[in-house]
Amino acid sequence: MIDIPVALQFSEAELLGRVASVDTSRVSVDVSNSVLLTRIGIGNLIAIRGSTEREYLIAITERVTRTLRDALPEELPEGDEEVLLAPVPTDFVRGALIGTFRTVDGEKKNTFKRGADSFPQIDRECYVVEGGNLQRFMSILGADFPEAERLKLGTFVADRSAEAIASGDKFFQRHAAILGSTGSGKSYAVALILERAAKLKYPNILVFDMHGEYAPLADPAKNGFATRLRIAGPGDLEKPGDDVLFLPYWLLNRDEMLSMILDRSDQNAPNQAARFTSHVRALKQKTLEDEKKTDVAKTFTVDSPIPYPIDQLLELLRIDNTTKGFGKTGPVKGEWEDKLTRFISRLETKLEDRRYGFMFSPPALANTYDWLARQTARLLGSDGGKGIKIIDFSEVPADVLPVVTGTLARMLYDVQFWMSPAKRTPVTLLCDEAHLYLPVRDDADAVQRQALGAFERIAKEGRKYGFSLLVVSQRPSDVSKTILSQCNNFLALRLTNETDQSVIKRLMPDSLAGLTSILPLLDTGEALMLGDAVLLPSRIKLDLPAITPDSATRNFWRDWGTQAPDVDAIHKAIECLRSQTRGGV
Secondary structure (H helix, E strand, O other): OOOOOOOOOOOHHHEEEEEEEEOOOEEEEEEOOHHHHOOOOOOOEEEEEOOOOOEEEEEEEEEEEEEEEEEOOOOOOOOOOOOOOEEEEEEEEEEEEEEEEEEEEOOEEEEEEEOOOOOOOOOOEEEEEOHHHHHHHHHHOOOOOOHHHEEEEEEEOOOOOOEEEEEHHHHHHOOEEEEOOOOOOHHHHHHHHHHHHHOOOOOOEEEEEOOOOOHHHHOHHHOOOOEEEEEOOHHHOOOOOOOEEOOOHHHOOHHHHHHHHOOOOOOOHHHHHHHHHHHHHHHHHHHHHHOOOHHHHHHOOOOOOOOOOHHHHHHHHHHHHHOOEEEOOEEEOOOOOOOOHHHHHHHHHHHHOHHHHHHHOOOHHHHOOOHHHHHHHHHHOOOOOOOEEEEEOOOOOOOOHHHHHHHHHHHHHHHHHHOOHHHOOOEEEEEOOHHHOOEOHHHOOHHHHHHHHHHHHHHHHHHHHOEEEEEEEOOHHHEOHHHHHOOOEEEEOOOOOHHHHHHHHHHOOHHHHHHHHHHHHOOOOEEEEEEOOOOOOEEEEEOOOOOOOOOOOOOHHHHHHHOOOOHHHHHHHHHHHHHOOOOOO
């Protein structure tokens, strides 16, 4: 049997001081070694001797202070010479308790677990974990994770020789968030995680790409590992390519559709909603009868995703709006006459707007009964081994973006919900630029609230059905608090805005809130990893992905000195703007 050396071995020279005070989550150390104090910074590790010789409590330093007090000198003068008080330094270090290290734990050696099994006792020895001790300690973090569960993110800033390993299962199981200011390295972090996941046999991640920056990850010329789909733009309506994705209007449930068309301030809004609901239900009923789906027809609702012809819906509404009633003396004003005019006008406007073509002008095949099953299998399947799907939303109008993202997320979640538990495979939605369509509920309009409802339901219930979120944003203060509060893992990159920092601080346990003070000081590509997926909250340097996204910061000064504006490209861009398609760029 191989004799494993003890990871933490301290000498007298590494004694920092002794425990001076303790509360439920923090410990204060009365420092006796002033030389060591000068080497300690925020985030350093301290080992506190536990109740046995085999146990150390591990703390992360939050505050290092030195105060001066007047005291008698160590040697008093002889005779009647006046005694002068001398300034004496008093050094203290405060740390947050994070875990317990045991040199021997049953049959295991060198184990570390989150949480303190006991509290430090007053006057216990405290040591700085550095040098060889730090290297050995960092190397055991994540060492117990099975090989199939290991997610390598980078290296520890405290010890660049030690790999920063997270639990891939725990990272995705209970939702996660990647947060950081623009230029901090968020997109590279996303690309890195997707690259790691792509090495698995059947990964199932759908990336909601708002700016088309992750297209290189699906480029065969760069050995891309993903499949890229685009929400159809105006230029795709006549001859859509194989990579174009339509989301027909009939996928929207009643409330989602009405949020786009109905003006709640209209005094006739209840009548308009009632007629819309009645006609849609009847049209879906007719579709089921034509398809001979008698079993479905017995239980479907107005929200069921069943195709129906929208031109017939519009015609029925027009008939309602013009049909007169009959009284005792002849024709009278009809029950719905002139009450649907504004509703019909708003619906017609949406139907005529080519920006909404992905929804209201899908190809004929997309309005067939079997289309939804094939399309969903395309999104949730592995597609020949490429289970990572990048969905480009860059051509979707901003005012309808929340409904589109919410509808797609809800549809996929509903499929997972209704699937047999034994047949489910886990699915993760990676929500890039989440602040654009998952705003704080108090700031959301009617359209955005519909999207929030779908995503918040996933955040609250998704874990039970193998459905999780990975939220990415540069403005966490603008993202739904309900969704962020459900995230159990955070990869926090540099955040310079104080409001955004406070969001992270509120989401952290009180004992770890002090760590957020380093967020504005992180270098590009550095992150604070917090949550269930790692044993130790750590500052890490992320690895660079092999395929980088199209999000690199331009070198303004250098480009201004070498690159002239391309006039032809400007003319082409104007035509793309006019045609609302990026195909000519």
